[in-house]
Amino acid sequence: MxxxxxxxxxxxxxxxxxxxxxxxxxxxxxxxxxxxxxxxxxxxxxxxxxxxxxxxxxxxxxxxxxxxxxxxxxxxxxxxxxxxxxxxxxxxxxxxxxxxxxxxxxxxxxxxxxxxxxxxxxxxxxxxxxxxxxxxxxxxxxxxxxxxxxxVGPHDRVHRLGWWLQRIARGGPVVVPDALDQPIAAxxxxxxxxxxxxxxxxxxxxxxxxTGPAGMATLGGLLELCREVTGGDAEWVPVPEADLVAAGVEPWLHLPLWLPAGIARTAWDVDTTRARELGLPSRPLRESVADTWAWLRTVEELPPPPHGLPRPGLPAELEAALLAAR
Ligand SMILES: NC(=O)c1ccc[n+]([C@@H]2O[C@H](COP(=O)([O-])OP(=O)(O)OC[C@H]3O[C@@H](n4cnc5c(N)ncnc54)[C@H](OP(=O)(O)O)[C@@H]3O)[C@@H](O)[C@H]2O)c1
Known part of the structure; x- marks a missing residue:
């Protein structure tokens, strides 16, 4: 047709x-x-x-x-x-x-x-x-x-998962929210x-x-997959929410995919019964992460995010200040 x-x-x-x-x-x-x-x-x-x-x-x-x-x-x-x-x-x-x-x-x-x-x-x-x-x-x-x-997946220029992949691939101490058990769905x-x-x-x-089924992953599990597929030596430096907020870290933007605890508890509690009945697939998250990484490595210059969205990621000076304070 x-x-x-x-x-x-x-x-x-x-x-x-x-x-x-x-x-x-x-x-x-x-x-x-x-x-x-x-x-x-x-x-x-x-x-x-x-x-x-x-x-x-x-x-x-x-x-x-x-x-x-x-x-x-x-x-x-x-x-x-x-x-x-x-x-x-x-x-x-x-x-x-x-x-x-x-x-x-x-x-x-x-x-x-x-x-x-x-x-x-x-x-x-x-x-x-x-x-x-x-x-x-x-x-x-x-x-x-x-x-x-x-x-999520290859060709994603919003670059939330992509930022984590690139940062974790660089290795060393990586600032992560200490709420690694917060649920996430994709x-x-x-x-x-x-x-x-x-x-x-x-x-x-x-x-x-x-969207993906409720309970399909945690933020920590997703970051662990990023570490596995990039093969880096990244070490998590968990920072409590109060310290992140006090330092000016904006949830979802500076630490992409991270939400404050009050929102994270329910945000991914989404009923997807109809999606599942209608056959919306949900491939293993590992595959999405690995394929996004494989695609990112072929990209010479990442285009800007669409619709005037800001580029996500932790600014270097914020990361340095947070690491220095640990
Ligand atoms: N990323 C997420 O996690 C997420 C979550 C929930 C919902 N969504 C929704 O999912 C969709 C993502 O779609 P996507 O990734 O294919 O699209 P996208 O990144 O939103 O890209 C927009 C596409 O539409 C074209 N376009 C933009 N403005 C246009 C205009 N005024 N007239 C004609 N064409 C226009 C663009 O080409 P040109 O620039 O050449 O025009 C491009 O091909 C969006 O609707 C978004 O709101 C995304």
């Missing part, structure tokens, strides 16, 4: 395009052309989805039957897609757990029991929730929204991508908490 990826040049969208090609579809990717080309064999359509005229002009009569939408970051982007793509057979949309008004910290129960944002500000979560509503109204029971949690971008294509093909409707 003719499958349109909104996005498709890197990370999740790139894996979607690859999976769709492997599934025998005729695939096109719609992007601005700012961040490179889609995989070989994918037709590249150019335009800014915030511009209502751009998508119809780029399609130029090519009528998609299926859509996987990885690139929606504004209300206009959702509105414009809804106006043009409302007739497709299946539309799988990439949303976020942030669409829930109570996440973080959660916990998040079954999809239909949790409130999503209804405010009209331009924050990430409310925009994703609004996009779900706009597209859902246009597509009805041909619309699926995948509320993703943490996505979905591999390749698992999510293949599944999204399948959901669009089948025209499965509704909301799905699209």
């Amino acid at each position: 003719r499958l349109l990826v909104l996005g498709g040049t890197h990370f999740l969208g790139r894996h979607v395009a690859t999976a769709a090609l492997a599934g025998g579809h005729e695939v096109a990717a719609f992007t601005r052309g700012v961040s490179g080309a889609p995989p070989e064999g994918v037709r590249s359509l150019r335009g800014d989805r915030d511009d209502p005229a751009a998508l119809p002009a780029a399609l130029d009569g090519w009528a998609p039957e299926l859509v996987v939408d990885t690139s929606c970051q504004s209300r206009a982007a959702a509105r414009n897609a809804a106006a043009v793509l409302g007739n497709v057979r299946g539309y799988a949309f990439v949303s976020s757990l942030n669409a829930y008004a109570n996440w973080p910290p959660g916990p998040i129960g079954p999809e239909d029991r949790e409130p999503t944002w209804t405010t009209d500000d331009d924050e990430y979560g409310p925009v994703k929730a609004c996009a779900e509503r706009e597209l859902g109204a246009a597509l009805g029971n041909r619309f699926l929204t995948a509320r993703a949690g943490l996505i 979905v591999d971008a390749r698992d999510l991508a293949g599944w999204l294509v399948g959901m669009a093909e089948r025209g499965v409707p509704g909301a799905v908490n699209a």
